[in-house]
Amino acid sequence: MKTLTALIAGILFGFGLGLSQMIDRERVLGFLDLAGTWDPTLLFVLGGAVGVTVITFRFIIGRSRPFWGEKFYLPTKQDIDPRLVIGAAIFGMGWGISGYCPGPGLTALVLGIANPVLFMVAFLVGSLGGQWLLNQFQSKQQLTINN
Amino acid sequence: MASFNWITALIGGILIGLSATVLLAGNGRIAGISGMINGAIRFSASEAWRWVFLAGMLAGGAIYEYGFAAQPTPTSNFAPVLMIVGGLLVGIGTRVGNGCTSGHGVCGLGRLSARSLVAVLTFLATAFITVYLVRHVFN
Numbered sequence: 505m506k507t508l509t510a511l512i513a514g515i516l517f518g519f520g521l522g523l524s525q526m527i528d529r530e531r532v533l534g535f536l537d538l539a540g541t542w543d544p545t546l547l548f549v550l551g552g553a554v555g556v557t558v559i560t561f562r563f564i565i566g567r568s569r570p571f572w573g574e575k576f577y578l579p580t581k582q583d584i585d586p587r588l589v590i591g592a593a594i595f596g597m598g599w600g601i602s603g604y605c606p607g608p609g610l611t612a613l614v615l616g617i618a619n620p621v622l623f624m625v626a627f628l629v630g631s632l633g634g635q636w637l638l639n640q641f642q643s644k645q646q647l648t649i650n651n
Numbered sequence: 652m653a654s655f656n657w658i659t660a661l662i663g664g665i666l667i668g669l670s671a672t673v674l675l676a677g678n679g680r681i682a683g684i685s686g687m688i689n690g691a692i693r694f695s696a697s698e699a700w701r702w703v704f705l706a707g708m709l710a711g712g713a714i715y716e717y718g719f720a721a722q723p724t725p726t727s728n729f730a731p732v733l734m735i736v737g738g739l740l741v742g743i744g745t746r747v748g749n750g751c752t753s754g755h756g757v758c759g760l761g762r763l764s765a766r767s768l769v770a771v772l773t774f775l776a777t778a779f780i781t782v783y784l785v786r787h788v789f790n
Contacts, residue, residue, distance in 0.1 A: 509677035510700045514707020515714070516670035517682060517753075522715030522724070524663025525656075530727050536782040545660045550756055552664020553671070557761025560672040565762070570679035577680055578762070581749065584769050591748020592755070594740050596774030600781025602737025603727075605752040606745060607684040609738070610705065611712035617726045622734035623741075630742020631689055638747065 505572045518611045524549040527612040529603030529619065536600055591634075598630075671758050674704070683754020684708075685745035744774070 525531045525545055534543030569575055581588075599605050604612065604623045612620035671682040678700070691701035716724060745751045748770055750759065755774075759767020 506678050506700060507703050509673060510680075510704040511707045511710075513670045513674040513677070513682060514704035515711035516666050516673065517684075517704075518708035518711025518713075519715045520663040520666030520670065520711070521708075522663070522712045522720070523666065524660045525724065526663070527712060527716075528724050528727075530725065533782060533786075536778045537786055538779055539783055539787050543655055544657070545655055548657050548660035549664035549667070550752075552661040553668035553757040554760045556665055556668025557671050557757055558763070560668070561675065561758075561761040564672070564676045567676075570675065571677050573677075573679040575679055576675070579681065579749070579759075579764070579766075582766060584766055588748050588766060588770055589773050591744050591746070592770040592773035593744070593748075593777045595744025595748055595751060596777030597781045598737045598740025598742075598744055599752075599774060600737075600778040601733050601785065602741065603733075604737065605684075605741060606688060607708070607751070607753050609741075610684065610688070611708050612724075614709055614713040614716055615724055615726055618729050618731075619727070619734050622731055623738040626735045626738025627742040628688070628692065630739035630744075631685070631746045632692075632742075633739070634743035634746030635689075637743070 509572060517607065518614075520549075520553075521608050521611045522614075524552075526608045527615065527620075529608070529612070532599075532605075532608065533603040536603075667753075667757055668761070671753070671761065675758075681754060681758045683750050683758055685741075685751040686749070686754055689746065748774075 521527055526549055531543060531545050534541065535546035565576065602623055604620065606627060609620050609623045609627060613624065674680050674682045687701050687704055690698045691705060750770060755767040755770040760771060
């Protein structure tokens with residue numbers, strides 16, 4: 505059941521991104537271009553999605569456990585730290601440059617064009633590089649603490 | 652470019668929200684795509700469900716594009732430099748900031764997380780500024 509649930513959720517997500525035109529990077533860039541011919545599509549997509557989750561998540565999280573699992577795997581971090589803001593700021597720059605974020609970038613692979621392929625390869629390199637940077641930073645911090 | 656269609660945008664968004672609902676209610680997992688990919692490339696058996704979800708995304712996208720789309724999704728010009736630079740920054744930023752548009756946006760805002768709200772406002776702000784610079788200053 506867990507596998508089937510993951511599959512159904514994935515299909516809904518990919519279909520939703522296609523239907524809402526989010527796999528067209530020009531649509532996304534049109535939303536991000538406030539000084540151009542502004543395209544409100546993304547606002548309706550995000551509004552529709554959050555409109556659902558803000559209602560359904562209330563009921564789900566109130567339950568003791570998910571239908572097919574032992575527990576909820578929810579983010580535990582609460583603090584608004586420089587790491588969060590710096591990371592989000594870098595992500596926004598990359599989003600503005602490419603017109604893709606990870607979900608649409610991945611789903612756009614079905615279009616059979618080169619842009620999403622290059623984007624996803626660069627995303628993977630950046631993500632692994634980002635983890636490496638975090639590890640360096642953490643081990644340096646530990647050295648400071650140990651000294 | 653075809654004109655803006657708020658109905659398909661809204662329905663598409665609702666489907667994404669339902670996807671996040673199904674995954675959380677069924678499996679207790681957050682539908683954040685950057686985290687989904689980062690977990691998947693650890694290649695451990697316990698993370699295999701992530702590959703199923705990601706394959707489902709591709710299947711869902713293909714079902715729409717080749718089964719339902721009134722016209723093919725427009726494809727923009729090949730832009731290798733923008734893809735490489737943008738992709739690298741998206742990879743680094745989502746890893747450091749623990750999430751993207753789906754994790755912090757769709758799911759984080761749904762959980763009323765203050766941390767995710769800060770992330771969303773931050774990445775929207777830098778994306779707006781970046782597009783302004785790329786399109787209207789350096790172009």
